[in-house]
Amino acid sequence: MNQQRPQKKTTIYDLAELAGTSASAVSAVLNGNWKKRRISSQLAEKITRIAEEQGYAVNMQASLLRREKSRIIGMIVPKYDNRYFGSIVETFEIMARARGLFPIITCTLRDPDLEIEAARTMLSYQVEWLISTGATDPDRITDICLAAGTRSLNLDLPGTKATSIISDNFAGARELTKRTLINVEQKSGAMAPLLFIGGRGSDHNTAERIRGFRMAHQDLGVPIEEHHILACGYAPEKAAQALSAMAASEGSVPRGMFVNSTISLEGVMRWIKSSPLFDAAPPIIGCFDWDPFVALLGHDIEMARQDVPGMLTAAFDIVEKGSGDTGKLIEIPPLFA
Amino acid sequence: MNQQRPQKKTTIYDLAELAGTSASAVSAVLNGNWKKRRISSQLAEKITRIAEEQGYAVNMQASLLRREKSRIIGMIVPKYDNRYFGSIVETFEIMARARGLFPIITCTLRDPDLEIEAARTMLSYQVEWLISTGATDPDRITDICLAAGTRSLNLDLPGTKATSIISDNFAGARELTKRTLINVEQKSGAMAPLLFIGGRGSDHNTAERIRGFRMAHQDLGVPIEEHHILACGYAPEKAAQALSAMAASEGSVPRGMFVNSTISLEGVMRWIKSSPLFDAAPPIIGCFDWDPFVALLGHDIEMARQDVPGMLTAAFDIVEKGSGDTGKLIEIPPLFA
DNA sequence: TTGAAAGCGCTAACAG
DNA sequence: CTGTTAGCGCTTTCAA
Numbered sequence: 003m004n005q006q007r008p009q010k011k012t013t014i015y016d017l018a019e020l021a022g023t024s025a026s027a028v029s030a031v032l033n034g035n036w037k038k039r040r041i042s043s044q045l046a047e048k049i050t051r052i053a054e055e056q057g058y059a060v061n062m063q064a065s066l067l068r069r070e071k072s073r074i075i076g077m078i079v080p081k082y083d084n085r086y087f088g089s090i091v092e093t094f095e096i097m098a099r100a101r102g103l104f105p106i107i108t109c110t111l112r113d114p115d116l117e118i119e120a121a122r123t124m125l126s127y128q129v130e131w132l133i134s135t136g137a138t139d140p141d142r143i144t145d146i147c148l149a150a151g152t153r154s155l156n157l158d159l160p161g162t163k164a165t166s167i168i169s170d171n172f173a174g175a176r177e178l179t180k181r182t183l184i185n186v187e188q189k190s191g192a193m194a195p196l197l198f199i200g201g202r203g204s205d206h207n208t209a210e211r212i213r214g215f216r217m218a219h220q221d222l223g224v225p226i227e228e229h230h231i232l233a234c235g236y237a238p239e240k241a242a243q244a245l246s247a248m249a250a251s252e253g254s255v256p257r258g259m260f261v262n263s264t265i266s267l268e269g270v271m272r273w274i275k276s277s278p279l280f281d282a283a284p285p286i287i288g289c290f291d292w293d294p295f296v297a298l299l300g301h302d303i304e305m306a307r308q309d310v311p312g313m314l315t316a317a318f319d320i321v322e323k324g325s326g327d328t329g330k331l332i333e334i335p336p337l338f339a
Numbered sequence: 340m341n342q343q344r345p346q347k348k349t350t351i352y353d354l355a356e357l358a359g360t361s362a363s364a365v366s367a368v369l370n371g372n373w374k375k376r377r378i379s380s381q382l383a384e385k386i387t388r389i390a391e392e393q394g395y396a397v398n399m400q401a402s403l404l405r406r407e408k409s410r411i412i413g414m415i416v417p418k419y420d421n422r423y424f425g426s427i428v429e430t431f432e433i434m435a436r437a438r439g440l441f442p443i444i445t446c447t448l449r450d451p452d453l454e455i456e457a458a459r460t461m462l463s464y465q466v467e468w469l470i471s472t473g474a475t476d477p478d479r480i481t482d483i484c485l486a487a488g489t490r491s492l493n494l495d496l497p498g499t500k501a502t503s504i505i506s507d508n509f510a511g512a513r514e515l516t517k518r519t520l521i522n523v524e525q526k527s528g529a530m531a532p533l534l535f536i537g538g539r540g541s542d543h544n545t546a547e548r549i550r551g552f553r554m555a556h557q558d559l560g561v562p563i564e565e566h567h568i569l570a571c572g573y574a575p576e577k578a579a580q581a582l583s584a585m586a587a588s589e590g591s592v593p594r595g596m597f598v599n600s601t602i603s604l605e606g607v608m609r610w611i612k613s614s615p616l617f618d619a620a621p622p623i624i625g626c627f628d629w630d631p632f633v634a635l636l637g638h639d640i641e642m643a644r645q646d647v648p649g650m651l652t653a654a655f656d657i658v659e660k661g662s663g664d665t666g667k668l669i670e671i672p673p674l675f676a
Numbered sequence: 677t678t679g680a681a682a683g684c685g686c687t688a689a690c691a692g
Numbered sequence: 693c694t695g696t697t698a699g700c701g702c703t704t705t706c707a708a
Contacts, residue, residue, distance in 0.1 A: 011488060013685055024695045029687060040693055057486030059462040063404040064685035067700045072400075082429045088419035095446055104460070106443055109432055123441070126399040149394030151348060264632075271635040295601075298608040299636035350701055361679045366703060377677055401701035404684050 012056045020052050021045070028053075032060065066128060075103045075321065076124035077133040077157075078143075080112045084264050085293050089310045090135060090157070097318050103130075114138045118146070125150045131321050133157050140164070153324075155317055160206050162329040167316045169308045170333040171207045175214030175290060176221070177338065178306045179260055182288030183222055185302055186258035189286055195219060195227045196288070197248075197256040200241050200266025203233035208262060211290060215260055230256060238269030245273045257285055264291040267303075290336075297339070306336040349393045357389050358382070365390075369397065403465060412440045412658065413466035414494075415457050415480075417449045417473045421601050422630050426647045427472060427494070434655050440467075451475045455483070462487045468658050470494050477501070490661075492654055497543050499666040504653045506645045507670040508544045512551030512627060513558070514675065515643045516597055519625030520559055522639055523595035526623055532556060532564045533625070534585075534593040537578050537603025540570035545599060548627060552597055567593060575606030582610045594622055601628040604640075627673075634676070643673040 014028040021028065023045060030036045031049045052058075066072050075098050079087050091107050098105035106127065110116040117134075121143045124132050132147050132154045134140045140161030147154040148163075160166030179196065187193045198215050201208030212231060219226050234244040241261075249255050257280075261267045267289050274280050284301055292307035312334045351365040358365065360382060367373045368386040403409050412435050416424050428444050435442035443464065447453040454471075458480045461469050469491045471480045477498030484491040485500075497503030516533065524530045535552050538545030549568060556563050571581040578598075586592050594617075598604045604626050611617050621638055629644035649671045 011685095015685080025685090026687075026696080027694065029685095030694095033687085042693065045694085057483065059459055059487055061404070061465065061685050062463040063400045063409075063465055064700090065463075065687075067398070067400040067404055067685080067702090068687045069700085082419060082425035083422065084425075085420065088421075088425055092419045092446055092448075096448075105445070108442070109429055111429075111433070122396055125396040126402075128398065128400055146394065150396055268631050268635070271632070275635060293632055294605050295608070295630055295632040295636065298605065298612060299632065299638060301636060348701095352701080362701085363679065363681095363703075364677095366701095367678095370703085379677070382678090398701050401684090402703075404686090404701080405703045406684085 011061070012058045013061070017049065017053055017056065017058060020056070021049050023049065032058075072128040072130055073103050074127060074129045075105055075131045075133070076127070076129035077105065077107045077135060078117060078120050078124070078137065079107060079109050079135045080137075082109055084291070086264070086291055086308055086310070087135070090314070093310050093314045094133070097314055101318065101322065103321075110137075112136075112138065118142060121146050125152055131155065133317060134161070135159075137161070140166070155320060157313060157317060158207075160331055164328065165320055165330045165332065167313050167320075167332045167334065168207065169313070170335045171210035171290075172214040172217075173333075174306045174308075174336040175211035175260070176218045177214075178288040178290060178304060179215045179218035180221065181304045181338070182258055182260060182286060183218065183224060185286045185288075185304060189302065190257060190283065193222060193224050194256065194258060195224050195230060196258040196260050197227075198231040198260045198262070199234065199244060199270060200236060200262030201233050202235055208233050211260075211262060227256075233262075236263055236265045238265060238272065241266040241269030242273040245270065245277075249277065249279060255279055257283060259285055259287050261287055261289045264289060264293045264296065267291070267293075267296065304338075306338060308336045309334050348398070349395045350398070354386065354389055354393065354395060357393070358386050360386070369395075409465040409467055410440050411464060411466045412442055412468045412470070413461035413464070414442065414444045414470040414472060415454060415461070415474065416444060416446050419446055421628070423601070423628055423645055423647070424472070427651070430647050430651050431470070434651055438655065438659065440658075447474075449473075449475065455479060458483050462489055468492065470654060471498070472496075474498070477503070492657060494650060494654060495544075497668055501665065502657055502667045502669065504650050504657075504669045504671065505544065506650070507672045508547035508627075509551040509554075510670075511643045511645075511673040512548035512597070513555045514551075515625045515627060515641060516552045516555035517558065518641045518675070519595055519597060519623060520555065520561060522623045522625075522641060526639065527594060527620065530559060530561050531593065531595060532561050532567060533595040533597050534564075535568040535597045535599070536571065536581060536607060537573060537599030538570050539572055545570050548597075548599060564593075570599075573600055573602045575602060575609065578603040578606030579610040582607065582614075586614065586616060592616055594620060596622055596624050598624055598626045601626060601630045601633065604628070604630075604633065641675075643675060645673045646671050 014025045017028045018025045028049050030039045031046045036046050077094050095105045108120045110120050117137055134143045135157040136159045140156040141163045144154050144163040154164045156164055156166035160168050183193055232244045234240045261270050287303045289303055289305045292305045296303050316332050351362045354365045355362045365386050367376045368383045373383050414431050432442045445457045447457050454474055469484050471477045472494040473496050477493040478500045481491050481500040491501045493501055493503035497505050520530055569581045571577045598607050624640045626640055626642045629642045633640055653669050
């Protein structure tokens, strides 16, 4: 049984006693500024050994309370259920650690209230920066941070009150749409306008992608079908429902589609699989997002892969510079295979 | 410009002064035990209002230093790059919050040294429990926790020194193998032994899955091909290499395959796509793991979906009971579509 | 009903 | 080279 009752933890005072020295010596040795204090390497070694033997771990709560900077950096993220956000948090952790920062991450399930609560909790933990990823109301979070004297950054979805680092949605969507239109021409002999599906019309990214979508059609001289722009939300079910409704009312669905995320793509593919409309000719899809299995498992799906390392490098540049201009927008081009 | 220099943060002393009362009253009001102290609701209201106005947030470092329990629960996880781990962290966060615990998560990139370092860092933050998910050396982590008087749990991959909650790998693999063998019979007219690919022979889960794999063959009277069991590691490239090597030396690869994870499946699918061997008849696959796109995008792939909510419910039951027997193994059956 | 005061474990002057 | 000391912001007796 490891019915280990939370026994009293070893402190620097315990170590000091064991080493026959003072707590401050122990503290200095254990956090590396012992040359500055010119402590004998003998003592240093002894203290280090004893600390090891006792399995000592500093109490961060106490340490941080005393220091002026926490070196904690927070991130809130909507979900962990797709490669894009997964890659964001993984890269964030790696880059934070590489800079001596301690990353804390929390997911908000796209719930606006949870978002605010999560931001407040992060502030309680004294984060030095808060990065709001894909937040529904980034400006509200920035306000809260500002009031607490904490700096913040928006990622993926922009706000107006803090620097925002996002994909270049317009240019990315324009290129993706172009590629998809050309695929349609090659596969079915003629160009035809695409269906746009997924995302919220109210969010900046979707609006910009629709703009790029339009522009690409214009570039290639293909007329747009206005009622074929369905910003029906991101959830898979929403996309499936929208397609159902269109099939019911129009009797068909365009063969070429611009799908606004892998999340929406899940619903699109599910619906396509369940419908006889594409039995003869498979759909031709462009997806603004990337997933390895989508790339590997059949179908003709072109993807725009958002440049996560690029975005986070930009974010950490700002963190390290310590600046953060109001509402500045940094756009990182997505990558094509 | 939000060149917000980390201004001095508001403390309960500031609030006390503004409210014309004492810090202890503020503290009591702000953390809800003010009826116990019979503070007038008038004062309580006033304090709450002022706190709100000032955008006050408690300093957790100070609060936790004083309290005896941190109510922080830690989890280490190898990667965020697949649905299984993504779902684990998401569910973990939700369940932790529902129980009034603050979850902190860190990923270790399957790096044994990072694993240990991450565990130590978690201890520094005074976590009350540490859940090691898919750790390469869970017992080492348990030892470190034990020395610090912290309780720990293993998830996904078992250890011998703390309770482990894992999938029922043997039964799951047996069922998955059976289903895949039957698929092979239906698709190609006759049963034939499957190829086992992915995972490390040294890890408990892979060993158990291989045992289930053997048992299912035996159940159905199909002989095993010993050299068709390739525990070549999880990484996609490893799986692809192993298939290449087999194709080179034997000139063919079995049509039916048991793939040990979606991670390995990525490599398997990539190789299959690049090889002419399956141009005529597509592979028939059983995958021990689940991914929505694999389910949707063509091919005949049977999946065993690990029961993440079931596993985490078991974990939190133990956390709430406060127990944690050495080396006890709790096996949760995976789900089939 | 409320306030004063001690102290959680650690760091950083400062004094030897 | 090393130890003493004064807090960091908060919670929690205890006394009023």
